Amino acid sequence: MANVKRYKVEWNDIAEAVFDIDHDIMTDEKLRELNEFWSSPKWREQHKGSLVNAVLCMLGRW
Numbered sequence: 001m002a003n004v005k006r007y008k009v010e011w012n013d014i015a016e017a018v019f020d021i022d023h024d025i026m027t028d029e030k031l032r033e034l035n036e037f038w039s040s041p042k043w044r045e046q047h048k049g050s051l052v053n054a055v056l057c058m059l060g061r062w
Contacts, residue, residue: 007052009060017060021052031055 003023010016034055035041041054048054
């Protein structure tokens, strides 16, 4: 059975996006790799509250 969780990301009451992530495929190791590919990974993780939120907020902006 897939370990799928749904996340909703909002930006200043202007826009929102919904992401479904299968955590059996997108592991914490892969999320960390995505986050650390770009600059300021520790700042992003601290200010977004969690690793998954940091990555989703970053990807959602694009």
